Amino acid sequence: MIEISAIRKTFGDLVAVDDLTLNLDAGQIFGFIGPNGAGKSTTMKILACLLRADAGTARVDGMDTRFEGDRIRRIIGYMPDFLGVYHDLTVDEYLHFFAAAYGLPRKKRRATVDGVLELTDLTAKRTAMVDSLSRGMQQRLGVARVLVHDPKVLLLDEPASGLDPRARIEMRELLTELGRMGKTLIVSSHILSELAEMSTSIGIIEKGKLLFAGSIDDAYARIGRGHRILVTIETEGGADLQAAAAAIARDERIAGASATDTGLDVTLAPGHTSHHTVVELLLARELRIASFTPQAPRLEDAFITLTKGELQ
Numbered sequence: 001m002i003e004i005s006a007i008r009k010t011f012g013d014l015v016a017v018d019d020l021t022l023n024l025d026a027g028q029i030f031g032f033i034g035p036n037g038a039g040k041s042t043t044m045k046i047l048a049c050l051l052r053a054d055a056g057t058a059r060v061d062g063m064d065t066r067f068e069g070d071r072i073r074r075i076i077g078y079m080p081d082f083l084g085v086y087h088d089l090t091v092d093e094y095l096h097f098f099a100a101a102y103g104l105p106r107k108k109r110r111a112t113v114d115g116v117l118e119l120t121d122l123t124a125k126r127t128a129m130v131d132s133l134s135r136g137m138q139q140r141l142g143v144a145r146v147l148v149h150d151p152k153v154l155l156l157d158e159p160a161s162g163l164d165p166r167a168r169i170e171m172r173e174l175l176t177e178l179g180r181m182g183k184t185l186i187v188s189s190h191i192l193s194e195l196a197e198m199s200t201s202i203g204i205i206e207k208g209k210l211l212f213a214g215s216i217d218d219a220y221a222r223i224g225r226g227h228r229i230l231v232t233i234e235t236e237g238g239a240d241l242q243a244a245a246a247a248i249a250r251d252e253r254i255a256g257a258s259a260t261d262t263g264l265d266v267t268l269a270p271g272h273t274s275h276h277t278v279v280e281l282l283l284a285r286e287l288r289i290a291s292f293t294p295q296a297p298r299l300e301d302a303f304i305t306l307t308k309g310e311l312q
């Protein structure tokens, strides 16, 4: 659905997007992550046919962004990072305006607007003035607006920025629902954990270069990070945690082990996923397990490692 091949975009001396290649199948939710100024918005604007790449090609559903902008605009919905809202309109009028702008026949507009209001949970606000809406509601209206022409591809530039935790969860649910409807989504964000939960794949960009694109599991595999488990040990018997950590760390299936105040912090070697290995090693040393807590891998770790250029 999206085929980007070696695109480059410069602004004067600055290389905003540098030889970026990316392919996405239909139905994917692609999480686009990178520090400020990395080139996320620029890449999305090229796909939205708002900017022209200096070199390379970008295709949406087989159509070239350089030559078929008009046709591409009909099948994409682009939500910019800063949403311009039209202040003296109600929510309903605002959406009808965009439905008309997209050329929806008058007869279909009512049902379409009702549909997107329902999907974005704004039905109760249909008669409210746009500028009276809270930030989170305006963000949802922004999503509603890019849905009126039922696009196949959604380019959403930081749709969750400025939202409170509850509104973030609601936005995530909305985007997941759109993915389930078979739409292809590119979503940029700085909130890594938010993308981890809903994305089918992620891309990490820095200084215009795509450092990684693939599944979240691949990102962890790439940085060679094994599963980490925190164990607390019943120490009444006077267990020597330092000695236990040193012994466990010698096992080839373990990447590292250290003693904590109450137990052990153990990381499995890459490629080893059986937590039972850790249990076996603890029991072999007659340690009594009080609690055993596998740690969820953190996307932040992958991000920091990948953007430091510490690739394997």
Ligand SMILES: Nc1ncnc2c1ncn2[C@@H]1O[C@H](COP(=O)(O)OP(=O)(O)OP(=O)(O)O)[C@@H](O)[C@H]1O
Pocket (backbone or CB within 6 Å): 011, 014, 015, 016, 034, 035, 036, 037, 038, 039, 040, 041, 042, 043, 081
């Ligand atoms: N119209 C422009 N004119 C000049 N420089 C620009 C223009 N648009 C973007 N840039 C520069 O290109 C680089 C990439 O910007 P871009 O907006 O794509 O980054 P981003 O990854 O979206 O960052 P953020 O997370 O802050 O939104 C930045 O250095 C930016 O200053």
Ligand SMILES: [Mg+2]
Pocket (backbone or CB within 6 Å): 040, 041, 042, 081, 157
């Ligand atoms: Mg941006």
